[in-house]
Amino acid sequence: MSTADGLIMVGSWNAGPAVERAAMQAARGTALLDAVVEGIGLIEDDPEEMSVGYGGLPNEAGVVELDAAVMDGRTHKAGAVAGLKGVRHAAKVALNVLRRTDHALLVGEGALAFARQCGFKEEDLLTAKAREAWLAWKASLSTRDAWIGPDDETTGFGGALWAGHKANPTPGGPPTPSTPAVPAPGRSGGAPKVPFTFGTVHVSALNAPGGDLCSCTSTSGLSYKIPGRAGDTPVIGAGLYTDNAVGSAGCTGRGEATVHNCSAFHAVVLMESGMSATEAALGALKRLVSRTIEARLLSAPGRPGFNVTLYALRKDGDAGAASVLPGYTYVRWRGGRRELLECPSVFPS
Numbered sequence: 519m520s521t522a523d524g525l526i527m528v529g530s531w532n533a534g535p536a537v538e539r540a541a542m543q544a545a546r547g548t549a550l551l552d553a554v555v556e557g558i559g560l561i562e563d564d565p566e567e568m569s570v571g572y573g574g575l576p577n578e579a580g581v582v583e584l585d586a587a588v589m590d591g592r593t594h595k596a597g598a599v600a601g602l603k604g605v606r607h608a609a610k611v612a613l614n615v616l617r618r619t620d621h622a623l624l625v626g627e628g629a630l631a632f633a634r635q636c637g638f639k640e641e642d643l644l645t646a647k648a649r650e651a652w653l654a655w656k657a658s659l660s661t662r663d664a665w666i667g668p669d670d671e672t673t674g675f676g677g678a679l680w681a682g683h684k685a686n687p688t689p690g691g692p693p694t695p696s697t698p699a700v701p702a703p704g705r706s707g708g709a710p711k712v713p714f715t716f717g718t719v720h721v722s723a724l725n726a727p728g729g730d731l732c733s734c735t736s737t738s739g740l741s742y743k744i745p746g747r748a749g750d751t752p753v754i755g756a757g758l759y760t761d762n763a764v765g766s767a768g769c770t771g772r773g774e775a776t777v778h779n780c781s782a783f784h785a786v787v788l789m790e791s792g793m794s795a796t797e798a799a800l801g802a803l804k805r806l807v808s809r810t811i812e813a814r815l816l817s818a819p820g821r822p823g824f825n826v827t828l829y830a831l832r833k834d835g836d837a838g839a840a841s842v843l844p845g846y847t848y849v850r851w852r853g854g855r856r857e858l859l860e861c862p863s864v865f866p867s
């Protein structure tokens with residue numbers, strides 16, 4: 519049996535091409551974590567994916583800042599970068615942090631200097647489409663400044679961009695009036711007229727039931743964030759966590775919530791206690807929900823106005839995912855084929 523035959527992966531809804539590529543590379547003998555990072559590289563290359571890598575939505579100053587992390591179950595070692603500018607393959611830089619340094623996380627200028635030393639190419643990551651989105655966001659900030667808002671002219675500009683944005687946090691479309699989105703910092707919430715995302719790509723992988731585990735996550739993070747904001751993606755234990763004796767987990771969605779709740783670590787601990795992958799994902803999210811207390815984060819009493827999706831994979835091959843809100847999907851690779859599956863959610867409707 520080749521590595522690829524027993525390969526099991528679970529990941530975010532946008533990870534389909536990544537798991538296909540990872541499986542192909544693993545079948546050729548590439549080490550599993552390298553294969554997953556190469557798969558994630560495809561998503562980082564896609565300018566239409568506005569939540570990851572090249573073409574990701576920028577920070578409030580119009581600069582794309584990337585976060586990424588990897589964790590290798592065999593060595594129980596992680597590598598991560600936060601606030602990386604000008605290098606699209608952030609996950610591969612994170613892999614270099616893991617392989618070439620004794621550190622777990624490099625940030626900002628240090629991460630970029632390290633990437634340069636490793637020979638990564640520098641480029642402007644802001645595409646014309648992402649720049650237009652950023653300008654539309656700026657224009658929507660105030661009616662008392664010199665920016666002309668999307669509603670001031672009948673261009674349909676912001677609405678059209680939002681409607682076509684495949685990485686937005688509600689794949690079914692913008693929030694409906696019955697489930698209003700929570701205003702995010704910077705007044706970017708509500709029913710946004712411009713692309714707005716916590717979108718991220720995650721893959722957890724197992725080379726065969728009982729075998730070795732690893733994980734990888736990459737993102738441009740919260741759109742229009744305060745420069746320097748790192749989300750959960752590079753925070754080991756929050757955005758991802760892999761324990762070769764137990765399983766692996768990763769998160770997408772509002773990073774601040776999973777940072778506050780160590781959600782990926784929590785899901786792995788719940789798998790260690792005997793829960794299935796899906797039960798563990800739901801269990802970690804239920805705790806996150808119960809600790810979401812501030813009124814500004816709630817759309818109804820006890821109900822967060824944001825989503826987090828948690829992906830979980832046990833060492834025995836059981837794979838699953840769950841989301842806080844309904845309507846989210848995840849990718850599972852098993853038996854040599856990928857499926858897009860619906861996530862059970864903490865709030866079924």
Ligand code: GLY
Pocket residue numbers: 716717718737738739740748749750751769770771772773774
């Ligand atoms: N989960 C991605 C972020 O919050 O940056």
